[in-house]
Amino acid sequence: MYNIVYTSNAGHTMEYANLLALELGGEAYSLKEAKKKLKKKSEVIYLTWIFAGRPKKLKKALKRYKCLAVATVGMTLNKIDQDEIKYKYKLNCPLYYLPGGMDVKKLKGIYKSIAQSVYDKMLIKAKNEKDFSDDEKIVAQAIINGTNYVSREHLEPILRYFNNIKK
Numbered sequence: 001m002y003n004i005v006y007t008s009n010a011g012h013t014m015e016y017a018n019l020l021a022l023e024l025g026g027e028a029y030s031l032k033e034a035k036k037k038l039k040k041k042s043e044v045i046y047l048t049w050i051f052a053g054r055p056k057k058l059k060k061a062l063k064r065y066k067c068l069a070v071a072t073v074g075m076t077l078n079k080i081d082q083d084e085i086k087y088k089y090k091l092n093c094p095l096y097y098l099p100g101g102m103d104v105k106k107l108k109g110i111y112k113s114i115a116q117s118v119y120d121k122m123l124i125k126a127k128n129e130k131d132f133s134d135d136e137k138i139v140a141q142a143i144i145n146g147t148n149y150v151s152r153e154h155l156e157p158i159l160r161y162f163n164n165i166k167k
């Protein structure tokens with residue numbers, strides 16, 4: 001039985017947390033729910049989304065729980081380099097990357113307007129959508145049309161790791 005704790009805004013990370021709980025056996029709690037349900041220093045797997053290059057509330061999760069593994073969820077399909085995160089947060093557990101997506105309609109709070117302003121700023125800089133760089137095109141597409149890469153297959157490396165521990 002594993003406790004999966006997550007921080008999610010538009011729901012992609014929550015989806016992964018629920019899938020992981022189903023696959024590994026266990027419960028998925030938002031960080032807020034976990035505060036009521038889990039004791040301090042409980043063993044957890046922490047999943048969180050990336051905001052401006054930073055994993056949300058990772059410091060808080062590491063302080064409160066014993067993280068057996070951490071997974072970050074971002075907007076790109078390709079795995080991103082996470083050495084800086086490992087170093088910055090002094091992680092001594094495995095760190096995974098999961099492709100999430102972008103759904104501006106589902107974003108809550110300030111994040112919706114931040115996402116919209118990212119697009120506006122790119123447009124002001126480039127003057128025309130046709131002049132976006134390749135990276136900017138990916139971001140613009142994600143903001144305008146939305147993307148969703150959530151899939152069980154991306155959990156395979158995490159499942160392999162925990163299933164090997166069980167053996």
Ligand SMILES: Cc1cc2nc3c(=O)[nH]c(=O)nc-3n(C[C@H](O)[C@H](O)[C@H](O)COP(=O)(O)O)c2cc1C
Pocket residue numbers: 007008009010011012013014049050051052053054073074075076099100101102103107111112114115
């Ligand atoms: C304001 C904002 C900033 C973001 N910054 C990044 C980023 O720096 N790197 C990245 O890979 N994804 C970034 N994303 C994309 C999110 O990490 C992605 O949409 C993720 O799936 C969100 O998870 P959630 O649906 O659980 O909230 C950003 C999204 C928003 C809304």
